[in-house]
Amino acid sequence: MKILSTYLAKLADRRLVNNFLAQRDEQSFRALYHRHTPALYQLALRLVGWNVHEAEEVVQETWMRAAEALGKFRWESSLRSWLSGIAINRCRELYRQRARQSHELVAEQLVEENSAANNFERLDLEQAIAVLPNGYRQVLVLHDVEGYTHEEISRLLDIEVGTSKSQLSRARSSVRASLQDLAAKA
């Protein structure tokens, strides 16, 4: 069933992309935007540690780059994976540019973004992920949240598979420690 739904999703994406490339109009772009932006935005939010302004900037830059390069996309991966790759690259560029975000600011933005959920268990885990160092956070989000394999992560982040595995292991240990701290403070 998953193979069929993946195939249908790819078919749907192809139609939307072909339509956009043929028309280059607002409506066809909006169809693509609505289909993929919520997932891209959530990915970006986690990767940038819940800085809303930066996450929106990542999404914006992703679509700018995608709109230029869509004509050359060869469908060797899904459209979602390709877009996510662009978003991940933009996040890495941001890491290099900015100073480290304070943990207090992260906690504040996390609560603000998740206040409707009222799910403290989820909040705690998001916070534990958000305060990880950039490299650990990237690998943990891509592997444990988004479901990428280590081989895929190594290609996306231009790191060795072994590096991806070891960073994941350290990230998980760090998250566990954070959750224990948060539970102790509760």
Added chain:
Amino acid sequence: MEYGSHNMLSPEEARRFAALARERAPSDSLEDRIIGKLKSKGLIRMTTSIRFWTLPRLTGALAAAVVLLAIGFGMGKWQSRPAQGHAEQSLFALFLYDSPEMAPDDSSRVMEYVNWAKSIRQSKRTISGEKLEDGGRVLRREQGQVAIHDGYLTDEKNMLGGYFLIQAADFEEAAKIATSCPHLKHGGVIELRQIARI
């Protein structure tokens, strides 16, 4: 603390990760900002200032719906009295869906829809239509709450572009009228539904 020899996630940890949100809507303004930037770079073509002409994938039926208003068909008003010369009539909705294969509308196609609507009117049947504005909202329950997302409930093949309301005795007659709608000739799809009498 390590779970297992390879620092695997425990079942409880895996459950918590699985429960994290996979999607989140950004601010409403982001979409328009991005479109503005894409237009300024020429990656989306600019459109004219007359709004209904700028709805690029909408069919000529939408333009026809605006023209219907202009020639006094009465936008959105269902005429409750049966059309002259017809037995008890029901009201049917024709939902006009675009398909990706359809060519962009032009003035000659618009006139086809207008002339079709006129011909329906001339057969003493009530007909009206409505224009759908660009943009929409999709509401559904997610994780126990109502979530509101920007956009459309877009089928991968079709997008709702507009609709007509027509009088007919029954489905058979309504379908016969609908088959003459130029929307089909241009590759679009029509969904025909009867309006319930309550």
